[in-house]
Amino acid sequence: MMIYLTALATGAMFGAGLVVSGMTDPANIQGFLDVTGAWRPHLALVMIAAIAVALPFFQWVLPRLSKPVYGASFLAPLSTAIDQRLVLGAAIFGIGWGVSGLCPGPAIAGIAYLEPQIFGFLAAMLIGMRLADRLLSPSAKA
Amino acid sequence: MIATSIFGGLLIGLASVCLMLFAGRIAGISSIVYRAIFQLKFESWALxxxxxxxxxxxxxxALNGPAAPVFDLAWWQVALGGLLVGFGSRLGSGCTSGHGVCGIxxxxxxSVVATLTFMVTGVITVFIMGMVL
Incomplete structure (x- = not known):
């Protein structure tokens, strides 16, 4: 039960952060990526601030803990391989991010606006995920 | 703009810390959405x-008054962007949050490689769109 409440509360905090920081506005994202045009660099601060909070925790606090407050164990990605799949996937992701000014977090948070384009984006995103599954299966599953 | 960017970023960082500290999970939104939709049986907290x-x-x-951004994307941007974001995040095992915040x-x-990669292709994409559109 507590894991659900934790997920709900942290999801809400994350979603509030996305709105407050301006990440849910596609024009801000595209402005941030438009380094040769009307660059809006302030979104870099969002990432820097988030890392400034998360990095000390992951580096110095987490290694001293044996298990989460609610739940059996800490789960983190095991893979350390920097392979074609990672780079190609990230490259494709970046193109989609630039084309639309949206990524998964802001798109989900954007449901709150009941904006048709958000629902269109999410539907396309889920199809894209399934296409990747089809391409990857059955050899490699993340 | 600067203050709200920093404050929003702090909230995102704190949420990522709390999800790991309390639930033991990485706040990678693309994976969480994937689980919530396609693997709900195993990871029901994701929903x-x-x-x-x-x-x-x-x-x-509710606190601040509604301030919805203007969505005036062309529909091809919505469809193509969504498709590539979904495909790429699944293939590359993460997105802006999982790689860009938690992974780094x-x-x-x-995650450092993934983040640099999607930043570079994002910048190139916006540059090309600026030339063509």
Whole structure:
């Protein structure tokens, strides 16, 4: 039960952060990526601030803990391989991010606006995920 | 603009810390959405996180007044962007949050490479769109 409440509360905090920081506005994202045009660099601060909070925790606090407050164990990605799949996937992701000014977090948070384009984006995103599954299966599953 | 960017970023960082500290999970939104939709049987907490992700903005709107951004993308941008973001995040095992915030904070070389890669292709994409459109 507590894991659900934790997920709900942290999801809400994350979603509030996305709105407050301006990440849910596609024009801000595209402005941030438009380094040769009307660059809006302030979104870099969002990432820097988030890392400034998360990095000390992951580096110095987490290694001293044996298990989460609610739940059996800490789960983190095991893979350390920097392979074609990672780079190609990230490259494709970046193109989609630039084309639309949206990524998964802001798109989900954007449901709150009941904006048709958000629902269109999410539907396309889920199809894209399934296409990747089809391409990857059955050899490699993340 | 600067203050709200920093404050929003702090909230995102704190949420990522709390999800790991209390639930033991990485706040990678693309994976969480994937689980909430396609693997709910195994990771049912993911759906409550997604619900929270929608409630957060509503909470901000309730406190601050509604301030929905203007969505004036062309529909081809919506469709192509969504398709590529979904495909790429699944293939590359993460997105802006999982690689860009949590992964970098964990000191994962994979995430540093992924983040630099999607930043570069994002910049190139916006540059090309600026030339063509």
């Amino acid at each position: 409550t996180f997604v619900i929270g992700l929608v409630l957060g903005p509503l909470l901000v709107a 904070s964990r000191g994962s070389a994979r």
